[in-house]
Amino acid sequence: xxxxxxxxxxxxxxxxxxxxxxxGEVALSAAASLxxxxxxxxxxxxxxxxxxxxxKNYGASGALVKQIENGAPSDIFISANLEWMDYLKKKNLxxxxxxxxxxxxxxxxxxxxxxxxxxxxxxxxxxxxxGSPKSVPAGEYAMEAFKKAGLDKQLEKKLAMAKDVRECLMxxxxxxxxxxxxxxxxxxxxxxxxxxFTVPQELYPRVTYPMALTVAxxxxxxAAAFFGxxxxxxxxxxxxxxxxxxx
Amino acid sequence: xxxxxxxDYDAIRLSAQVAIAATLFSLPYGFAAAYLLxxxxxxxxxxxxxxxxxxxxxxxxxxxxxLLLLLGKNGWPGSLLSDAGIRLIFTLKAAVIASAVVxxxxxxxxxxxxxxxxxxxxxxxxxxxxxxxHDTLLSIILxxxxxxxxxxSSLMFARSLGEFGATIxxxxxxxxxxxxxxxxxxDYASSPTGGSTALALCLVSVAISLAVLFLHExxxxxxxRGE
Numbered sequence: 112x113x114x115x116x117x118x119x120x121x122x123x124x125x126x127x128x129x130x131x132x133x134x135g136e137v138a139l140s141a142a143a144s145l146x147x148x149x150x151x152x153x154x155x156x157x158x159x160x161x162x163x164x165x166x167k168n169y170g171a172s173g174a175l176v177k178q179i180e181n182g183a184p185s186d187i188f189i190s191a192n193l194e195w196m197d198y199l200k201k202k203n204l205x206x207x208x209x210x211x212x213x214x215x216x217x218x219x220x221x222x223x224x225x226x227x228x229x230x231x232x233x234x235x236x237x238x239x240x241x242g243s244p245k246s247v248p249a250g251e252y253a254m255e256a257f258k259k260a261g262l263d264k265q266l267e268k269k270l271a272m273a274k275d276v277r278e279c280l281m282x283x284x285x286x287x288x289x290x291x292x293x294x295x296x297x298x299x300x301x302x303x304x305x306x307x308f309t310v311p312q313e314l315y316p317r318v319t320y321p322m323a324l325t326v327a328x329x330x331x332x333x334a335a336a337f338f339g340x341x342x343x344x345x346x347x348x349x350x351x352x353x354x355x356x357x358x
Numbered sequence: 359x360x361x362x363x364x365x366d367y368d369a370i371r372l373s374a375q376v377a378i379a380a381t382l383f384s385l386p387y388g389f390a391a392a393y394l395l396x397x398x399x400x401x402x403x404x405x406x407x408x409x410x411x412x413x414x415x416x417x418x419x420x421x422x423x424x425l426l427l428l429l430g431k432n433g434w435p436g437s438l439l440s441d442a443g444i445r446l447i448f449t450l451k452a453a454v455i456a457s458a459v460v461x462x463x464x465x466x467x468x469x470x471x472x473x474x475x476x477x478x479x480x481x482x483x484x485x486x487x488x489x490x491x492h493d494t495l496l497s498i499i500l501x502x503x504x505x506x507x508x509x510x511s512s513l514m515f516a517r518s519l520g521e522f523g524a525t526i527x528x529x530x531x532x533x534x535x536x537x538x539x540x541x542x543x544x545d546y547a548s549s550p551t552g553g554s555t556a557l558a559l560c561l562v563s564v565a566i567s568l569a570v571l572f573l574h575e576x577x578x579x580x581x582x583r584g585e
Contacts, residue, residue, distance in 0.1 A: 174548035198550055238448050243531070245549035271448055271530035272537070272545060282530070286431045287447050 137334045138166045138184045140175040142191035143275035144294045148353045156340050163333045171275040173246025179204055186328030187338055189213050189320055192248035196321040206329035215356040216318040218252050218310040221298040222283045222290025227307050230260045240282040240291035243272040253292035256314035296354045365533035369542040370562060376538055377518035380457035381511050384465055392469035414463040418523030421459055425528045450536050453529035457518035464517055465510040472506015505580050512574040516567055539563050
């Protein structure tokens with residue numbers, strides 16, 4: 112066998128090994144704002160139930176749904192709004208019986224101290240980061256709040272669209288924007304950016320994180336086990352620690 | 359074809375604006391770099407050559423990140439500029455700078471091909487007739503490298519239209535202000551409901567690129583024929 116053939120064979124073996132590692136694996140697709148909490152929960156669960164690998168994919172809920180729709184492997188989906196879970200349900204990709212609520216959150220405006228203290232102050236600012244409302248729930252909540260407060264036209268040309276809520280936070284953290292609309296729990300992760308004000312709840316629907324097993328995930332018993340753990344009191348304690356609301 | 363929103367038309371306009379501005383802005387520098395690399399012998403030429411071509415091989419996102427560090431509030435050029443009241447990051451100017459840096463090597467390459475095709479006898483003849491270097495530059499090199507200049511400009515224009523990696527970092531993604539076609543497509547492509555608009559913008563992008571590349575080929579042929 113020539114060198115080239117041997118190399119090709121190795122490559123082939125490597126590639127097939129990598130793609131067939133489905134056994135003992137749970138693929139998680141979770142909203143970007145859940146990054147730390149899901150990582151901690153999967154680590155905790157893995158300690159008690161070894162042998163299962165957790166493949167975590169964080170991003171804008173809309174982007175995750177699009178990936179799942181296009182065939183990305185995913186056993187559990189946690190969205191940061193109801194809309195994208197409904198979309199997955201409509202496409203018959205969610206295991207309807209498993210749909211439940213994971214947790215709740217609050218929308219805040221974070222940035223360098225002193226920049227703003229209320230929605231009305233936003234008009235004075237130059238650049239505001241929000242998640243792209245086309246796929247990022249945090250951006251959609253923010254847009255709804257602008258509309259309800261009658262500020263949407265005035266803010267239109269100031270809005271830098273981030274690909275997910277964490278990128279949004281980074282813009283504020285680096286000071287490239289005056290502030291960013293993120294969740295309370297994101298702002299708590301920041302170093303420089305501080306919560307300047309909490310968006311009044313009457314301006315937007317409550318931030319709700321629905322979770323579900325996907326149709327593929329419902330057949331994966333490791334996924335079902337971890338999904339059960341996400342509903343447990345132990346998981347709720349971790350959520351509370353990160354500042355999420357349980358009720 | 360789905361209906362494009364006003365910000366999508368803005369994206370098409372902004373892309374053209376950025377590409378034109380980046381190309382025009384780079385022309386004098388590109389011409390100077392190509393002239394130095396083609397006609398002048400000096401120490402450190404290899405270094406200049408490598409530096410000019412670096413953006414061609416670097417991932418655009420690296421270029422963007424360096425630009426952010428330099429021009430952002432925390433970089434020293436950026437902080438000097440912001441003291442002077444000039445803000446670059448998250449403005450269209452930043453998009454122009456990003457495109458200019460990424461497209462620069464393409465411009466210089468085409469210009470050099472044009473300049474290398476100039477008959478050295480012509481340059482020598484002009485010198486023996488008493489022309490000093492800037493006379494030669496203006497009356498021999500500049501007119502004769504014109505096709506190379508056009509070819510390089512068109513290539514750079516096309517590259518600027520497609521600039522994404524560096525742009526999204528420094529220009530942000532502000533619909534109607536800094537959102538160019540690639541950024542708008544990226545926005546739609548990550549939304550489950552944005553598929554058809556993304557496709558419509560992709561088609562616009564393909565059409566513009568094809569037109570510019572056809573023009574470039576025509577010009578490149580003329581350069582090759584030495585017209």
